[in-house]
Amino acid sequence: MEMETKLTARDLSSDQEVKWCPGCGDYSILKQMQSVVPELGIAREDIVFISGIGCSSRFPYYMNTYGMHSIHGRAPAVATGLKIANPDLSIWVITGDGDGLSIGGNHLIHLLRRNVDLNVLLFNNQIYGLTKGQYSPTSEMGKKTKSSPLGSVDHPFNPLALALGADATFVARSIDRDPKHMREILTASNKHKGTSFIEVYQNCNVFNDGTFLNFSDKKLKDAFVLMLEEGQPLIFDQGKKGIRLNGLKPEIVNLEEGASANDLWIHDSKDPTKAYILSRFFDENFPRAFGIIYQEDRNTYEDVLMDQLDQAKGAMGEGDLDDLIRGKRSWTVE
Amino acid sequence: MKETKTLSKVTIHFAGDSGDGIQLAGAQFASTTALAGNDLSTFPDFPAEIRAPIGTTAGVSGFQINFGSEEIHTPGGRPDVLVAMNAAAYKKNFANLKPAGVVIVDPAGFDKKNLRLAGYDDEENPLLNKPSDYQFYEIEVTRLNRDAMKDVDIAPRDRDRSRNMFVLGFIYFLYNRNLEVTLHFLEEKFKHKPAVLEANSKALKAGYNYGDTIEAITRYRIEKAKLPPGEYRNVTGNQALALGLIAAAKKSGLELFYGSYPITPASDILHELAARKNYGVKTFQAEDEIAAITAAIGASFGGALGVTGTSGPGMALKTEALGLAMMLELPLVVINVQRGGPSTGLPTKTEQSDLMQAVYGRNGETPIPVIAASSPSDCFRAAYEATRIALEHMTPVILLSDGYIANSSEPWLFPKAASLAEIKPPIRTKSGDFLPYERDAKEVREWALPGTPGLEHRLGGLEKEDKTGNVSYDPENHELMVKIRARKVALVAKDYPKTELLQGVEGAKLLILGWGNTKGAIQVAVSQALAQGLSVAQLHLHHLNPLPEDLGSLLESFERVLIPELNNGQLVRIIRDKYLVKADVLDKIKGQPFLAEEILDRIKKLLKDGDGN
Ligand code: SF4
Numbered sequence: 001m002e003m004e005t006k007l008t009a010r011d012l013s014s015d016q017e018v019k020w021c022p023g024c025g026d027y028s029i030l031k032q033m034q035s036v037v038p039e040l041g042i043a044r045e046d047i048v049f050i051s052g053i054g055c056s057s058r059f060p061y062y063m064n065t066y067g068m069h070s071i072h073g074r075a076p077a078v079a080t081g082l083k084i085a086n087p088d089l090s091i092w093v094i095t096g097d098g099d100g101l102s103i104g105g106n107h108l109i110h111l112l113r114r115n116v117d118l119n120v121l122l123f124n125n126q127i128y129g130l131t132k133g134q135y136s137p138t139s140e141m142g143k144k145t146k147s148s149p150l151g152s153v154d155h156p157f158n159p160l161a162l163a164l165g166a167d168a169t170f171v172a173r174s175i176d177r178d179p180k181h182m183r184e185i186l187t188a189s190n191k192h193k194g195t196s197f198i199e200v201y202q203n204c205n206v207f208n209d210g211t212f213l214n215f216s217d218k219k220l221k222d223a224f225v226l227m228l229e230e231g232q233p234l235i236f237d238q239g240k241k242g243i244r245l246n247g248l249k250p251e252i253v254n255l256e257e258g259a260s261a262n263d264l265w266i267h268d269s270k271d272p273t274k275a276y277i278l279s280r281f282f283d284e285n286f287p288r289a290f291g292i293i294y295q296e297d298r299n300t301y302e303d304v305l306m307d308q309l310d311q312a313k314g315a316m317g318e319g320d321l322d323d324l325i326r327g328k329r330s331w332t333v334e
Numbered sequence: 335m336k337e338t339k340t341l342s343k344v345t346i347h348f349a350g351d352s353g354d355g356i357q358l359a360g361a362q363f364a365s366t367t368a369l370a371g372n373d374l375s376t377f378p379d380f381p382a383e384i385r386a387p388i389g390t391t392a393g394v395s396g397f398q399i400n401f402g403s404e405e406i407h408t409p410g411g412r413p414d415v416l417v418a419m420n421a422a423a424y425k426k427n428f429a430n431l432k433p434a435g436v437v438i439v440d441p442a443g444f445d446k447k448n449l450r451l452a453g454y455d456d457e458e459n460p461l462l463n464k465p466s467d468y469q470f471y472e473i474e475v476t477r478l479n480r481d482a483m484k485d486v487d488i489a490p491r492d493r494d495r496s497r498n499m500f501v502l503g504f505i506y507f508l509y510n511r512n513l514e515v516t517l518h519f520l521e522e523k524f525k526h527k528p529a530v531l532e533a534n535s536k537a538l539k540a541g542y543n544y545g546d547t548i549e550a551i552t553r554y555r556i557e558k559a560k561l562p563p564g565e566y567r568n569v570t571g572n573q574a575l576a577l578g579l580i581a582a583a584k585k586s587g588l589e590l591f592y593g594s595y596p597i598t599p600a601s602d603i604l605h606e607l608a609a610r611k612n613y614g615v616k617t618f619q620a621e622d623e624i625a626a627i628t629a630a631i632g633a634s635f636g637g638a639l640g641v642t643g644t645s646g647p648g649m650a651l652k653t654e655a656l657g658l659a660m661m662l663e664l665p666l667v668v669i670n671v672q673r674g675g676p677s678t679g680l681p682t683k684t685e686q687s688d689l690m691q692a693v694y695g696r697n698g699e700t701p702i703p704v705i706a707a708s709s710p711s712d713c714f715r716a717a718y719e720a721t722r723i724a725l726e727h728m729t730p731v732i733l734l735s736d737g738y739i740a741n742s743s744e745p746w747l748f749p750k751a752a753s754l755a756e757i758k759p760p761i762r763t764k765s766g767d768f769l770p771y772e773r774d775a776k777e778v779r780e781w782a783l784p785g786t787p788g789l790e791h792r793l794g795g796l797e798k799e800d801k802t803g804n805v806s807y808d809p810e811n812h813e814l815m816v817k818i819r820a821r822k823v824a825l826v827a828k829d830y831p832k833t834e835l836l837q838g839v840e841g842a843k844l845l846i847l848g849w850g851n852t853k854g855a856i857q858v859a860v861s862q863a864l865a866q867g868l869s870v871a872q873l874h875l876h877h878l879n880p881l882p883e884d885l886g887s888l889l890e891s892f893e894r895v896l897i898p899e900l901n902n903g904q905l906v907r908i909i910r911d912k913y914l915v916k917a918d919v920l921d922k923i924k925g926q927p928f929l930a931e932e933i934l935d936r937i938k939k940l941l942k943d944g945d946g947n
Contacts (some may be wrong), residue, residue, distance in 0.1 A: 014792070017806065045787040048634070061792050061805065066784040068635060069794030070628065071658050077625035081632030081640065082784070084616055085591055089636070090782055107628075183781035224545050242695040300556055305616065312611035321584050321751035325714075329515065330567040330748075333558075 006080050007038040020055060025176035025202035029123065030062055032182045033092075037065075040190050042090045049092045050079040052099040056123035056202070059094040061151040073104020076120065078112035078302075083116050087302045090190070091118040097138040098128050101157050105137075112166035114301040115194040117188075122159060122199050127208035145207075160279040160293055163197045164272070170196035171275065171294040176203060177216035180306065181227075181290065188292060194300050215288055228291030233264035235285045243286075250277055250286065269295050338510070338553045343402030346505070350419030350443075352386050352395040355498035360397025361743070362502060366515040368568035368745045375854060375929065377409035378741040382598070382681045390656030391426045403557040407854035409742065411699040411929045417501060419443050419475075421452035424460060426561045436469045438501065442476035454671050473544070475500050482540035487529045495539035501539025510555050513538055525947035562747060563580035569746045570737035571627035571710040572599075575643075575669060576606035580613050580715025582851045583639045586725055586757035591633035593618045593626040593642045598681040599737040600671040603643045625649035627668065631655060634664040634795070637761070639721060642776030643669035645737075647678060650695075657696050658795045659730040660819070661781040663771070663779050665759065667720045673737045683925025685804070686850050687901040692732045693879045693908065699816045700932035703727070704879040706734040708853040711746035713739060716876065718754065727826050728778050734878070736900075738851045738927045765789055770803035775783050777822035827880040833888055837861060838871025839842030844941055845892040849875040849905055851927055852898050858930035863937045870937055878905070881912065889915050896920055896940060898933050 005039075020026045037047065047065040051057035053072035060067030066089075070078045075093045083091055100108050100122045111120070125143070128134040138159065139316035142151035163171045164263040170192040174185045182200065201212045214224040224242070225230035226236045234243040235255070242255050242264040253259035268274060275294035281287065313319075350356045357378055364376050379396040386393035400410030415436040418424035422445030431437070444461050454460070464470050479500040483493040500514075506513055517535055524531035545551060569577075583590035592615065594604045599872070608617040616638070620626035627642045634640030634798045644652065645694045649670045676681025692704045703723050707716035713735055720733040762768065762780035765788025773779050782789035791803065799806035800814055837860045838845075848856045853874045860872040871892065875881070889895060889909070895917040897906045903919040910917050920936045922928055 016792075043787065045790060046785055048784050061794070063792075065790050068632075068662070069792065069796065070631070071654055071795055074624060074628040074655065077620065077628040078632035078635070080625075081591060081593060081618065081629030081634075083632075084618060084629070084637040084639035085589065085633040085640075086783075086785060106621055107625050110625070141442060169791040253550030309611045309614060309616070313614075316612040319580075319610065319615075321581055324580060324610070324613065325567075325748050325751065326565070327567045327569070329365065330565050330566050331371065333371065333563050333747075334559045 003119070007044060009034040009038060011044065012064050014062050016061045018062050019058065021206050025125065025204070025206040026056060026059070026123065027080060028176045028179060029121070029182065029200055029202065030059065032179050032186060033063070036183050036186045037320070039187065040090070042060070043253070046088060047090045047092070048082060049094055050075045050082065051094040052104055053130070054096040054099045054128075055204070056096040057099060073099050073102070074107060075099070076104065076107040079109060079118050080116050080311050083118055084302055084305065087117070087219055087306065093118060093120040095120065095122050097122065097124045097126060097136045097159070101137045101159060101162070109162070112163055112168040112195050113196060115169050115298050116132040117193050117195070117300040119189045119196045120198065123202040124159060124199050125202045125204035125208055126211050127204050129204045133207035158279065158282050159199045161276070161282070164276055164279055164294060168197045168294070169194035169296045169298050170292070172292045173198070173199045173201070173288075173290050175201040175212060175215055176291065178290075185292070192295060194298055215290075224287050226287035226289045228267045228269070228278070228289055228293065229267055230267055230292070233261060233266055235261070237266065248273070248277065250281075252286065259284055269293065272296070336551055336553055338555055340555045340557065341402075342404050342556070343400070343406070344415065344509070344554065344556060345398065345400045345413040346417065347413035347427055347430075348397040348417045349394055349423035349781040350498070351388055351422070352381050352383070352393050353388065354395070356395045356419070357833070359502045360399060362519060363505065363517045364399055364507065364743050365519070365568050366511050367399065368566070368743075369515055370511060372401040372403060372556055373559035373561055373745060374399060375406045376411045376426070376548065376742045377398075377738065377830045380682055389420060389422055389448050391422045391452060391839045393910070394423050394426045396427065403559050405559065405561075406751070407857045408928070408930055411931055417505070419462070419497070419501070421448040421454060421535065425452045431468070434467050434853060438471045438473065438504070440470055440475035440497070440501075443818050444473065471505065478540065478544060479537055482536050483533060486533045486536060491531070496533045496862055499534045499537035500541035500544075502669045503538040503543075504545045506743035507542045507545030508551070508553055510553055513542060519884050524900070543941055556685040561745065564747045566745045566747055568743050569711050569714075569748075569787050570602070570743045570835065571707065571735055572602035572671070572741070573606055573731075574711055574713035574746065575707070575717045576610070577604050579607070579639075579641055579667070579721065580610060580615060581714070581751065581754060582718045582757060583615075584613075585754050586721070586749070586759055588637065588639040588691075588759065589595060590615045591618065591630060591638040591640050592616070593620050593633070594644065595623045595626045595648060597623075597648050597903040599673055599740045600643045600645050600648075600669065602740065603669065604669070607657075611630040611715060623648040623794050624655060627652040627655040627666075628658075631659050631662070631664060634659075634666050635662070637665070637781070639665065639725065641667040641669070643671065645671050645673045645681075646675045646691075649688060649691060653670040653696055655701050656730055657698060660700050660702055661795050661798075662793045663728045664730075665728055665781070666722040666734065667717070667724050667733060667783050668730060669735065670734045671735045672879070673742045680925045682737065684736045684851065685900050685923065685925065686734075686736060686852075686929060687904065687923075688734065689849070689904040689908075693736055699820065700722070702879070703731045703823055703826050704728060704734065704877070705731060706876060706878055707739055708850060708874060708876065710739055710742050710744050714746070714748070719876070722755070722757045725757050725831070726778070727776065727822065728760065728781060729823065729826075731916040734850060735943050736851055736911045756912060762786070762789060769801045771798060772801050773818070773822075776825045776828070777818055814836040821844060824880050827877070827883050830877055830882050833873070833882045833884050836874055838864060840871070840888065840891040842871040843869040843893045844937065845871050845873055845888075845895045846887065846933065846937065847873050847875065847895050847897045847905070847909070849878060849899075852900070855928040855933055856898060859933035862930070862934050863893070868937060870941065875905075876910075886913050887915050894918065894940065896936065898922070898928055898936075900927065
């Protein structure tokens with residue numbers, strides 16, 4: 001439906017009081033969403049936010065669109081059913097590291113492989129916030145929490161590698177403290193046809209404050225953040241350092257000490273091998289990649305399903321209920 | 335000269351290895367028999383393993399059919415005819431055969447190896463020591479069928495696979511059936527495998543012709559049954575469920591969305607629906623049971639008729655989502671084709687042990703309407719009714735079927751689409767002034783679909799404020815909402831027709847109260863008891879929650895109530911709890927449906943000796 005007047009961020013904000021802790025990274029994500037949505041050209045009634053359980057999952061209550069706060073981990077499945085029922089909707093799944101990667105991990109990977117056309121925002125704060133501070137499936141090993149007083153013994157998930165492993169067709173990372181970047185990524189994910197998976201680093205200032213400091217602190221982030229730009233060389237640390245590929249092995253080179261910018265790895269988000277290597281920039285040795293790591297065009301689940309329905313109708317004709325009930329063989333008793 | 339005898343009713347039990355094609359042969363005999371105008375009831379009974387240990391009694395697959403020129407309500411008790419493809423099938427079933435019954439066997443299935451696998455002692459072969467009062471047809475099926483395969487282009491190892499068709503052909507001859515239905519079926523099934531088609535058609539005809547060539551054989555004729563006039567078809571429970579869902583979706587103007595994860599014995603519903611894409615049916619084979627139901631909830635949110643189907647263990651997994659659907663007050667139909675439990679239990683056996691789970695099994699105060707199907711064709715009515723309640727009352731509804739009903743078949747006097755009641759879901763179209771949880775006189779809220787301008791709203795599993803649906807932790811409001819949701823489900827009973835006895839009269843000494851698949855067996859038992867002058871009546875429940883409002887006063891008119899159930903006593907507890915009447919259970923937990931005689935025995939005991947145990 002045509003919109004008469006353009007929506008504003010205010011139109012997108014519901015009448016419910018936002019109840020996250022003051023200073024929580026969720027506020028920034030909500031704000032970016034409310035300011036991006038009016039730019040997407042989608043009527044408000046066609047937008048649906050679906051969430052599971054957790055701090056991040058309160059998100060739909062604050063968006064003045066259609067929404068459902070479902071049960072723990074199941075938002076990808078709810079959203080899949082909704083999209084199949086009405087493919088015209090713009091659907092956004094809001095989940096967290098516990099919701100999406102622990103209790104709902106199964107649904108998330110199956111959503112990604114099916115490539116249902118919707119967007120997933122995984123707020124990763126590396127902690128269970130709503131249940132007051134237990135380690136999560138993305139918490140680093142050795143993390144001391146209420147449920148791991150001697151340090152967590154769980155090896156953490158690498159969400160982007162997991163998404164790539166599940167054959168996601170759009171994989172990106174952003175962070176609550178970089179509003180402009182987040183708006184760009186949200187816009188790009190909306191454009192992508194298929195499941196868009198966005199991991200958002202989100203600071204939980206109550207139970208896990210500063211866990212992403214390396215990527216948000218003005219002084220630190222230059223050395224730890226690698227901003228990906230399509231067709232551009234991989235350069236970070238204010239142009240001082242670059243990354244090149246030696247075969248399949250990435251190497252950091254110092255551009256101030258004679259390394260040539262011409263030898264650098266050029267970002268190509270359509271290259272699955274490079275995407276995988278980028279997803280493995282996950283330790284202290286390499287900067288963390290932000291931006292669109294990977295994207296590909298692949299048929300969406302609902303398009304293929306609708307094609308099958310159309311073909312069946314074409315081949316057999318629109319079904320008649322009496323024919324169906326009668327079946328192939330009936331007989332009459334006089 | 336061949337003699338032909340007329341019979342009014344026959345029960346045949348087909349038995350063989352689970353790889354012998356017994357189910358297919360049985361189902362074909364049922365289709366042909368239905369089309370010949372007999373009334374019938376079938377009972378397929380097979381092992382859980384795809385290829386259970388070959389040649390052993392554990393691997394025996396059975397298919398029983400009871401058919402006749404009179405009304406048939408059960409698959410029959412002891413069979414008149416036993417078809418045993420091997421020694422194990424014979425060993426497992428012979429003792430159950432009626433005295434002086436007919437036995438059809440293939441001696442090749444009684445060689446040393448088969449006898450040993452079946453557990454016969456050395457040198458013991460039942461065919462060498464046949465009881466003289468039984469009529470044996472020892473037919474060299476394997477050898478004769480191989481002869482028939484001589485000119486067919488199939489691998490030697492595949493030539494025995496059409497033995498089931500040879501036997502079926504012989505039985506068609508015996509019961510004066512024509513081959514047309516099965517030949518047509520084979521043509522469809524093996525459209526793309528001409529050699530397999532030829533093998534099976536030849537085997538079928540060879541079996542029939544074999545009957546024609548042997549001397550001194552008695553053939554049987556079973557006249558058409560005097561059924562109510564109209565158009566009939568044969569249908570299994572799972573087929574009828576699928577049809578009922580499609581019909582209800584069409585009549586309510588909605589698309590049908592069916593989310594399911596494969597599970598015995600419910601998978602056939604998914605198969606039936608997946609083949610109906612030209613009816614606009616969208617099926618979604620989910621990654622697990624939880625995704626199946628939550629996707630159906632998502633579809634319902636989007637304005638489709640969301641349905642999910644499963645069996646007991648899957649039902650357990652869906653429990654949390656059922657609570658969500660109840661809180662959201664969205665329409666949803668959840669089918670549980672019950673099987674033997676607990677846990678993985680007895681996947682291919684029947685049971686009625688999920689009634690308590692359906693009525694009570696959720697966290698919190700979570701009332702959900704429960705409907706039960708009582709026979710294969712009744713599944714159509716049950717699916718239609720479950721959908722009507724879900725849509726018109728904006729609630730999840732649980733529909734209970736079971737493994738017996740799901741796989742059995744019977745003739746069905748099917749309805750015309752035009753005669754089906756309209757279903758009117760309360761879809762909101764008017765924009766503005768919308769409160770998601772405002773209700774009508776039946777406590778039903780409106781259904782506002784994403785995509786409709788001006789009705790944007792948020793739903794969730796947290797307790798919600800009356801009318802607005804906003805999250806609320808207010809204690810008064812919580813109590814109010816719990817009571818409103820309970821009343822909403824209680825009001826579903828206002829739609830029910832008057833509760834009527836199926837047989838007998840009010841005030842009788844004993845009422846036999848049933849639900850689900852026990853209907854046919856109770857019907858036979860009660861009619862025999864009435865014929866013997868006993869003071870007994872029959873009532874069958876289709877709505878298990880809420881129970882009919884007039885049930886209490888009806889129950890009070892009987893001295894005693896007996897509830898036959900395939901469980902350890904579930905409806906009986908609900909009835910005692912609700913009405914404080916003297917109710918006893920007749921339980922059976924063997925993975926098998928009731929035999930009418932088991933119920934009749936108990937009726938006699940109760941009425942003659944006054945002893946229920
Ligand atoms: S607990 Fe952490 S994540 Fe949750 S609202 Fe508070 S700051 Fe945000």
